[in-house]
Amino acid sequence: MIIDFHAHPGYSENLNALRAEFRPALRAAKHHGVDWICLSSLADWKESPAPAQVRKGNDAVLALAADHPEEVIGFCYVNPRQTDEALAEIERCVVQRRMAGIKLWQACAANDARVEAIAKRAAELKVPILQHAWYKTGGNGANESTPANVAALAAKHPETIIVMAHLTGAGERGLADVAPYPNVSVDISGGEPEAGMVELAVRRLGARRVLFGTDSPIRSYGATVGKVMGARLTVRQRNLILGENARRLLAGRLGA
Numbered sequence: 399m400i401i402d403f404h405a406h407p408g409y410s411e412n413l414n415a416l417r418a419e420f421r422p423a424l425r426a427a428k429h430h431g432v433d434w435i436c437l438s439s440l441a442d443w444k445e446s447p448a449p450a451q452v453r454k455g456n457d458a459v460l461a462l463a464a465d466h467p468e469e470v471i472g473f474c475y476v477n478p479r480q481t482d483e484a485l486a487e488i489e490r491c492v493v494q495r496r497m498a499g500i501k502l503w504q505a506c507a508a509n510d511a512r513v514e515a516i517a518k519r520a521a522e523l524k525v526p527i528l529q530h531a532w533y534k535t536g537g538n539g540a541n542e543s544t545p546a547n548v549a550a551l552a553a554k555h556p557e558t559i560i561v562m563a564h565l566t567g568a569g570e571r572g573l574a575d576v577a578p579y580p581n582v583s584v585d586i587s588g589g590e591p592e593a594g595m596v597e598l599a600v601r602r603l604g605a606r607r608v609l610f611g612t613d614s615p616i617r618s619y620g621a622t623v624g625k626v627m628g629a630r631l632t633v634r635q636r637n638l639i640l641g642e643n644a645r646r647l648l649a650g651r652l653g654a
């Protein structure tokens with residue numbers, strides 16, 4: 399089984415345009431043997447979207463999951479700057495509509511106090527948080543998480559399951575930051591394939607803490623599946639990374 403733990407529906411703001419945009423991505427996923435796509439909105443790709451934009455983005459993901467119930471699983475995007483609205487949105491999307499994870503992008507860094515209530519709720523609901531993180535050569539955005547910020551969140555909330563996005567953005571330094579925290583895994587998205595990077599993540603974290611994720615439509619299915627298929631891994635390690643780890647973290651919510 400192959401599960402793409404990290405994908406977005408597209409760039410369109412209108413639902414029907416988004417549906418049209420998502421269709422070829424889904425076709426590409428199927429063509430590369432991907433069984434499930436974990437889809438999250440980024441609410442019109444704004445750093446700190448208003449609550450209505452957040453709900454609209456999540457509604458689009460719910461619609462796409464309803465369109466493709468055997469292929470798409472929704473993650474709930476929230477903006478931690480609006481803590482009450484974020485918790486209400488988790489209630490609406492995760493508790494009532496069975497979304498399977500929570501997506502955090504760059505409204506707040508992972509170590510921001512406003513993320514704490516969300517981390518606690520995720521632990522109670524036993525759903526993973528997919529947290530954007532990067533070490534950018536030119537410097538991160540003002541509220542953009544580094545892997546060290548993710549490590550700080552993980553240390554404070556050992557019961558919260560965190561998947562740090564973007565192995566290629568974290569690099570060796572980012573892997574060292576999160577390695578001590580077994581509640582943190584990493585997805586392999588971010589950047590073009592780099593020889594040895596997936597193997598390095600397996601050495602530093604173990605194969606059970608590395609997950610396949612494309613960040614589609616930013617990266618293609620071919621390039622990202624190639625990151626795993628081109629890595630020197632055992633069959634067991636490859637199966638864990640491609641799908642078994644994600645299936646474990648998503649517990650009973652696949653196909654629910």
Ligand SMILES: [Zn+2]
Nearest residue numbers: 404406563613
């Ligand atoms: Zn992403």
